[in-house]
Amino acid sequence: MEKKQRVARHGRLQRWIAAAAIGLMALVVGAPSAMAQGNEKVDGQTYVIGTDTTFAPFEFRQDGELTGIDMDILQQIADDQGFKVEVRSLGFSAALAALSSNQVDGVIAGMSITDERKEIYDFSEPYFESGVQMAVAKNKDDVKTYEDLKGKTVVAKTGSEGETYAKSIAKKYGFTVKSLDQSATMYESVKSGSAVAVFDDYPVLAYGIAQGNGLKTVTDKVPGGSYGFAVNKGENTALLAAFNDGLAELKANGEYQKILDKYLSDPSASTPDNFFDLVAKSFPALMSGLWHTLLVTAISFAIAMVLGLFFGFLKLSGNIVLRGIASTFVNIFRGTPLLLWAFMFYFGLPQLTGWEVSVWTAGVLTLSLNAGAYVAEIVRGGIQSVDPGQLEASRSLGLGYGKSMQKVVVPQAFKMMTPSLINQLIISLKDSSLLLAIGFGELLYQGQQIYAANFRVTETLLIVGVIYFIAIMALTKLANYADRRFNK
Amino acid sequence: MSAVTEQSSQMKIQVQDLHKSFGSNNVLKGIDLDIREGEVVCVIGPSGSGKSTLLRCLNKLEEITSGKVIVDGFDVTDPKVDINEVRRHVGMVFQHFNLFPHMTVAENIMLAPVELKKMDKAQARERALELLERVGLKDKANARPASLSGGQKQRVAIARALAMAPGIMLFDEATSALDPEMVGEVLQVIKELADSGMTMVLVTHEMGFAREVGDRVIFMADGVVCEQGEPEQLFGNPQQERTRDFLSKVL
Numbered sequence: 001m002e003k004k005q006r007v008a009r010h011g012r013l014q015r016w017i018a019a020a021a022i023g024l025m026a027l028v029v030g031a032p033s034a035m036a037q038g039n040e041k042v043d044g045q046t047y048v049i050g051t052d053t054t055f056a057p058f059e060f061r062q063d064g065e066l067t068g069i070d071m072d073i074l075q076q077i078a079d080d081q082g083f084k085v086e087v088r089s090l091g092f093s094a095a096l097a098a099l100s101s102n103q104v105d106g107v108i109a110g111m112s113i114t115d116e117r118k119e120i121y122d123f124s125e126p127y128f129e130s131g132v133q134m135a136v137a138k139n140k141d142d143v144k145t146y147e148d149l150k151g152k153t154v155v156a157k158t159g160s161e162g163e164t165y166a167k168s169i170a171k172k173y174g175f176t177v178k179s180l181d182q183s184a185t186m187y188e189s190v191k192s193g194s195a196v197a198v199f200d201d202y203p204v205l206a207y208g209i210a211q212g213n214g215l216k217t218v219t220d221k222v223p224g225g226s227y228g229f230a231v232n233k234g235e236n237t238a239l240l241a242a243f244n245d246g247l248a249e250l251k252a253n254g255e256y257q258k259i260l261d262k263y264l265s266d267p268s269a270s271t272p273d274n275f276f277d278l279v280a281k282s283f284p285a286l287m288s289g290l291w292h293t294l295l296v297t298a299i300s301f302a303i304a305m306v307l308g309l310f311f312g313f314l315k316l317s318g319n320i321v322l323r324g325i326a327s328t329f330v331n332i333f334r335g336t337p338l339l340l341w342a343f344m345f346y347f348g349l350p351q352l353t354g355w356e357v358s359v360w361t362a363g364v365l366t367l368s369l370n371a372g373a374y375v376a377e378i379v380r381g382g383i384q385s386v387d388p389g390q391l392e393a394s395r396s397l398g399l400g401y402g403k404s405m406q407k408v409v410v411p412q413a414f415k416m417m418t419p420s421l422i423n424q425l426i427i428s429l430k431d432s433s434l435l436l437a438i439g440f441g442e443l444l445y446q447g448q449q450i451y452a453a454n455f456r457v458t459e460t461l462l463i464v465g466v467i468y469f470i471a472i473m474a475l476t477k478l479a480n481y482a483d484r485r486f487n488k
Numbered sequence: 489m490s491a492v493t494e495q496s497s498q499m500k501i502q503v504q505d506l507h508k509s510f511g512s513n514n515v516l517k518g519i520d521l522d523i524r525e526g527e528v529v530c531v532i533g534p535s536g537s538g539k540s541t542l543l544r545c546l547n548k549l550e551e552i553t554s555g556k557v558i559v560d561g562f563d564v565t566d567p568k569v570d571i572n573e574v575r576r577h578v579g580m581v582f583q584h585f586n587l588f589p590h591m592t593v594a595e596n597i598m599l600a601p602v603e604l605k606k607m608d609k610a611q612a613r614e615r616a617l618e619l620l621e622r623v624g625l626k627d628k629a630n631a632r633p634a635s636l637s638g639g640q641k642q643r644v645a646i647a648r649a650l651a652m653a654p655g656i657m658l659f660d661e662a663t664s665a666l667d668p669e670m671v672g673e674v675l676q677v678i679k680e681l682a683d684s685g686m687t688m689v690l691v692t693h694e695m696g697f698a699r700e701v702g703d704r705v706i707f708m709a710d711g712v713v714c715e716q717g718e719p720e721q722l723f724g725n726p727q728q729e730r731t732r733d734f735l736s737k738v739l
Contacts, residue, residue, distance in 0.1 A: 392549055393586035393645075397600040398576035398652060407603060411590050 041238035046084040049074060050095030050104035057207035057263040058110035058128075058227075059089070060453045069203070070108045072259045073127055074229075077246030083239075105236050106243075110203075112225040122233050124243045126226030131202045132165040133222070135215040136190065143196050144218050149175035155186045155195040161224050162199035184451045187213045188458070206264035213455035278459055282450045289446030290467055296360070296442065297429040300367035304428070305421075307368065308375025315380040326376065333373035339434050342366045346438040363435045371428045378424065382417035383409060422479040426472055433468075443467060499558075500525045500656055500687040501546060506555035508541055515541045517711040518555070523689065525655075528682045530698035530719075531691045533708035534734055539691040542708070543658050546689065547571075547578045560655050576604065579649030583661040585641040587633035587648070593620065594629040597648045606652065619647035623677050639670030643677050650681075657681065659690040663697075695738055699723050707731045 051070060054060045059068040066089055078085045090098055092111075098104045099121070112130070113123045134154075136143045143149060151174060156163035158179040166177045178195060180186045183204055189195045191214045198205070202221045209215055229243050250256040307329075314326035333341070345362035349355065386409050394404035436445035447464035451457045501523040508516040515538045523529050531539045544550045545557060548564045548571050557564045560577045588596050597616035601607040607615060620626045623643035633641055642662060649657060659678065663671045675697050682688055682701045692698055698705050699719040706716040707728070715728045723739075726732045 387584075387586070389582060389584055389586040390588065393580075393582060393588070393648075394599075395572075396547055396549060396575055396578075396580040397648070398572045398574075399600060399603055400572050403603055407599060408588055412588075415590070 042081055042083040042242040044082065044084075045239075046086060047078075047105040047236075047239055048086045048088060048103070050088050050090050050098045050107045050109070052092045052095065052109040053089050054449060054452060055092070055110045056453050057203055057210075061449075062453065069128065069259060069263050070110060072262070073247070073250065073256070074108050076250055076255055076259070077243055080246045080249050081242040083242060099230065099232060102232065102235075106229060106231045106239055108229045110227050111230060113228040114225075117230070120233055121230040122235075122237075122240055123228035123230050124240055125247060126228050127247055128203065128227040129223065130161070130227065131221040131224040132162045132199055133202045133205050133217050134197050134199050134219045135205055135209065135217045136197045137193070138214050138216045140196075146173045146219065149173050149197060151175065152196045153178055153194070154197045154199060155180050155189055156199040157181070157183060157186060157201075160201060162201060165222055166199040182448070182452065183208060184213075184448070184455055184457050187215055187455060190215060203264060208455050210264055211453070211455045275459060278454070278456055279463055282447075282460065282463060285446045285450060286443060286464065286467060289441060289443035290471060292440065293429065293432050293442040294471070296363050296367060296435065296440070297425070297432050300364050300432070301371055301425050301428055303364065303368035304371035304375050304424075307372030308379050311372065311376035312379025312383065315376060316383055330373045330376050333369045334377070338366060338370050338431055339437055341369065342435055342438050359435075359438055359440045362438055363432070363440045366435065367428055367432055370431065371424055374424050374427075375421065378417050378420045379413070382413035382420070385416050386412045418479075418483045422476065422483070425479065426475065429472060429475065430468070498525055499523065500527070500560060501689070502556070502558040503542075503546075504556040506542070506545060506557060507553045508538075508545055508550060509553050515711055516545070516553075519711075519713055521706070521713065523687065525687055526685045528686075528688045528701055528703045529690070529706060530702035530704070531689065531706045531708060532693070532695065532698055532734075533706075533714070537708040538711040539708050540660050543660050543689060543691050546656075546658060547575050547580055549580075576600075576652045577654050578656045578658060579652070579654040580658045581642070581645050581649050581660065581662045583664050585633075585638075585645045585665075587641055587645055589633050592630050592632060593625070593636070593644050596633065596644060597651045600648075600651050604652070612651075615651065616647070619650055620644070622650075622680075623647045624673075637670060638666045639673045642666065642670075642674045646674075646677055646681070655687060657686055657688045659688065659692070661691050661693065663692070663694055693738070695723070695735075707734065709734070 051059050051066075055068075057068050058070040059066060061067070066087060071087065074085055074087070088095070088098070088104060090104075092109050095104065095107045095109055099107045107121075110128075111117070113126060117123070134146070143152070146169060153176045154166055155178050156166045158181055163177065163179055170177050177199075178189075180189065183200060186195075186198045186200065187208055190198045197218075198215065200208075201224070205215070205217065209217065229240070231237075231240050247256070250259075311326040311329050314322045315330070317323050317326075342362060345365045346357060346359060349357050349362070383405075390408050390412065391404055394408040395401070399407070432440075432442055433444040435442055436448060439445070444464055447460050451460040454460070499522050501521065503519050503521040506516055506519040506521075507514070519538075519542055521542075531542065533539050541550060545552050546559055546564075548557075552565050555565070559574055562569050562574045562577075564571060564574055587593075588599065591599065594613060594616045597619055598609065598612040601612040601615060602609055606612075617626055617629060620629055623646055625640055625643055625647070628636060628640065628644070633644065636644065646662075662678065663674050666674060671694070675694065678688075678690070679697075679701050690698070690702075702719045704716060705719050705722045707714045707722065707726075707730075709730045715722060715726060715731045722731070723735065726735060
C-alpha cells in the first residue's frame, strides 16, 4: 500500500522540472493579483480536504495530531483567505478516490504534478519543489562528493526518485546501489556503516536530519518534481484561486519559509527527547498496536483451533480421500510463507474475486490458516500419542467412537497437546507482526510509524521488543497456569 | 437383532469357522467353539497361537475376516447389529488394565453407565462403590489410577468391566503384566466371579489357575483349536503331541 503511493507520487517528475520552475518563477516575479486579506468567494466557507496518513514531513501524526508541511501551509492559507478546512486523513489513493467522487473538495498530500493527473485534476501553483540529495553519517568525513563513492555501497528507497538518480550515476562514479524499503532503515544502515551514503528525497531527508537521525547532507539538491494542491478539473475554482492567492501571500510575508524551516532545517540546537520522553510519547500508539496484536492473535488462534481439530481428525480418518484433503491443507499452509498469504489475501483475493478484503479479514485469514495447519499436526500427534488401549477399553464398554474420543481420548490428548499449543500460540502472536506488510496496525507496525517520523529506530525497536517480551511472558505464565489448573 | 435358533439358545457364545487374517498373515484358521451359559473357559497355548485374537473377535475389537460369531444372541458378524449394544453385554479386562488416567477410580467405573444413560450419576456412583467393595477397593474410589498398584489397577478394571452388568466376561492375559506377588489378589477376584456363575473366557498363562477355575480348557496352536477338554483330562492326559510338548515346557 505504502509503496504504491510513493511510486505514484514520483511518477514522471523529470519532465515537469521545467514547467514547475516556470510556474514558480511566475509566482515570484509577477506579483499575484489578489493580495488583499480575505477572499470574498471563499470567505466563511468550510472545505473538506483529503490527505495521506503518513508522509513525513508533509503529513504525519505527532502526539496523535496530524501535522506537517502540507497541514501548516493549508491552515495558514485558510486563515489568510478566510475559509475553514476540515482535514480527512484517508491515505493517498483513498484521498484521490474521495476527490473523484466529490467526497472531498481538494487533496493536499505531497502529490507530484504530472501530465496524467493534470488531465483529471486542476493543480495549484507548485507549493513545494522536491529533489534528490545525498547524505552521509554525521560523524564521518571521508565522503564529500560523488567521486568519493568509488567502490562503495549506497542505499536508496525502492521505487523512489533517489533510487533512479543514484542508479543513473552509479556507473559513472563506480559505486553500488542497494535498495531498501524505508527511510528509517536506510538511515540506520548508513549510521551503522553498512552503506556509506543514502540518496533520498530532499524533504524526507531534510526532515530526518531535522529530527536528529544522525546524518548530514554533503551534496547539492538535484531538482525533482513539484507538489501541488489538487481539485477536480473545472470544479472548486474559487478554492483553487484562494489557495494560489494565499500561497503567494505566505511566500511574500515569509511565513512559507518559516514553515519549511520548521520541518527541514538542521536543528543542531534542539535537544532530542530523552529515552523516557520517547517511551511516554509513543506509549499510546504502541498500546493500540499491542491491542491489535493480541486481538488478531486471539481471533486467529480460536479459528485455528477449530480448523486444527477438524483437519487433525481428518488426518486420522480411515478414509484415504479425507486424509488426502487434510494433508493437502496442512502441506499448503505449512509449506508456504505466511507473508505470501498475507499479500495473496490482501492484494490477490480482491483482484481475483472482486470482493473487498479488509486488512482485518486478510490478517485473520492468514494467521488462522497458517496456525490451523500446525494445530492440525499437533492434534493428530496428540491423539496418536494416546495409548490405543484407551480407545479399546472405552469401545469395549459399549461407548461409540465419537463418545470414546470425546470422553477418553481427546481429554488425554489435549493434556499432551497443551505445551505444543501454547508454543503455537506464541509463534502466532509473533508472526502477527508480519501483517505490518499489508498495513495492519499491530505493534511492530506502530513502532515503524513512530520511527518513520522521529528516526529513533534503535530505541523504538527496543521499546517494541520489550513490550512483545512482556506480553509473551505474561501469556506464557497465564497459559501454564491454565494448563496446571485444568490438566491436573 | 438377529434371530437365534431355539437349539442354540442356551449357548452364550457360538463361533463357527472363524477366520482372521492381518494382511497375508492368517492368525485364526477356522475356529469352532460353543460356550454354555455359566461356563468358564480357559484358553492356553504358545504365544502367537491366536488366543488373544480369538478373544478380541468375540466383541469385535478385531474385524472378523470370515465365519460367524454369535454372542449372547447377537450375530456380531452381521453389519446391521449395533456392536455397541453387543459390547454392553460383554465385559473385557485387558493385560495392561487400560484404566482412564484422567478420571478417578469411581469415574472410570461410572463412565459407561452414565454416558450410555443407564443410570444417573448418583446411581452410577452407588453402583461403582458396590463393585469396588466387591473387589476390595472401596477406599480407593476417589484415587487416580496412577496411585494404585498393578494388582489394584486390574481389580478396578474388572469392576469397570462389570459396571454394565454384562452376561459374559472376557479376560485377556489379565495377570501377565503383574508382579508375581499381585497375581493372587486378581485371581481371587476372578475366581469369585467364576463361582458366581458368570460366563467367562480367559486367555491365561496361569496353568494352575486354569486347572482350578476352568470348566473347560482349550489349547490353541497355529490358529486352530488343537485340543480341548476338562482341565483334569487336558492337563492330566493330553492327547495331542503339540499339547504335551507345550505343557512340558510350562508346567
